Amino acid sequence: MKQFIIFVQKEFYHIFRDRKSLLIIIFMPIVQIILFGFALTNEIKDSDIAILDNAKDGASGEIIRRLDASRYFNAARYLHTQGEIETAFKTGKIRLVVVFQPGFRAALLHNNHAQLQLIADATDPNTATTITNYAASIVRDYQSDLNLLVQTPYLITPQIRMLYNPQLKGAYNFVPGVMAMILILISAMMTSVAIVREKEINTMEVLLVSPLKPFLFILSKAIPYMFLSLVNVTTILIVSVSLLEVPIKGSLLLLMAEALLFITTSVSLGLLISNVTNSQQTALMISLMGLLLPTLLLGGFMFPIESMPRPLQVVSNLVPSKWFFIIVKNVMIKGLGFKMVWKETLILFGMALFFLAVSITKFKTRLA
């Protein structure tokens, strides 16, 4: 027991005395959450649009007012001729141009049919589609307000409800994603580097020629990083709840327990990596390429797994982050209980057990 305590203490000395790394470990999650929350967002917010109003009547004025008032758009420029449209896009600031036909209101009232053109900058196709959809729906809103008094004989009105995330906030998706990413990065990478460092500075030789049991060695290496990762989970949750207004709908206890399970899985992956490498550089590379990349690409948080080709979908099952991502989404965002995530939990548990067993049995009690 004394051996274990002093070893863990020593690991904490390593962590706390390496100030730069400690700062990175503590602040990386916060910076990432803030980056994803405010800068790297794919939500449309305050996009600059330009208006070419050839009608200048009450109807066009009202639509422009509504567009400008919405939180998606900002009527930044008013154009006067058709030729200016091209120039407006070329400045790069304008993402959408709304063109009203001359006599817009008259056409609407007398012919029951008026035309309005939405021209979007489609160099980024996803954004262009989203923007035009938003603009079109604002126009539709106006139209249905006009029709309030008129009875149309046949009418289907889709009632759309965005469940669990009515405001369509991106944060609901990336908070679980960033959590999975940070945890696998800190837990696996740091653990593997910490063990490989002992090999690099030769202390491993002395530790091997000592009564210290491999199991105890592995455990004392893992505990400090598990603790740090729990600290990270807490900061991520605090930042998401307070700054990004993402609520924790489900049980906090369950969420923390699941996080601890995922941390254990990641740490055992780190142990596995440290078994097969002899330099910190290699351990770092393997962690980045072998863990971070699959987490980003196949974790389901950047790219939906359902729309991937079949083989990739199968491969994604091997990525622990995928299961953790599902669990966090279900527990944190949807507020579901353990009954709904036991399958994913069991898979993570199995993975953790497997990696841990392999890394303990494969632990090299000699140098070569």
Next chain:
Amino acid sequence: MNAVTVAHIVKKYGSKKAPVHALDDISLDVSKGELFGVIGPDGAGKTSLFRILTTLLLADSGDATVDGFDVVKQYKAIRNRVGYMPGKFSLYQDLSVEENLRFFATIFNTSIAANYELIKDIYIQIEPFKDRRAGKLSGGMKQKLALCCALIHRPSVLFLDEPTTGVDAVSRKEFWEMLKALKQQGISILVSTPYMDEAALCDRVALMQSGKIMSIDSPRNIIKKFTKTMWSVRSAEMYRLLNDLQQYSNTEKCYAFGEFHHLVLKNNGVERDEIMSYLQYLSHREIELQVALPNIEDCFIELMSSTGK
């Protein structure tokens, strides 16, 4: 019972087709309480031998015991009772002197207080710096701390792999005095070194070269076996002197040795005058020529050429 026995140990590295013999049929015994030196240049196989004895490597064939325990089957028992200081001092650079020592003491299930007597003479020299990080110590102090860490659990056999490499001359001298003091405590010590002058400080030495042991004996006996007369020569032009002496028909070998050249002749009967006249004929000036006592390095060079052929 011997502290260490090694019988026909072979260790190969590299591919099966072109293996490199790091250790080629090595056998030796170290008695209890002996200070035993393994002397040889880099690449002689010293570290491989030490790693096999400290149970870190497996030999390809042969047997070895440490303190009566087999290095393969009973490796756990050995790990409980030996002290090991690897070639590069293994300390945690970001831990202080005291923290390093306490860590290694606890890992070996003991405490600094329990065995303080044993390390006192050494530790007292670094104690003023006990709060300093190990990374900020000088080479000599690091070496003392590493020795303390290897000793803290009162090992029965101590393995020191090139402990004096990269350490200044004064610290080296101090270090050997510490080893002598430890010997008095009944600890068997195996120490490897590439420095030939340190061989004379051991009870017995094994001279190693390319994975083979050329000779095992006390330093005195090894020197005694050197039966040829050895001359040390110097003149005003040392480089030309070396070339000329190597050309000399009677020369067996001649090599630079500090301020002198050491010269061994094929025929022991050759008189001093003959050499002098040869050199004078080649118009060397300020010639000094005297019979010198061979040391371990001369013996090593002699053994190298005789076993090498």
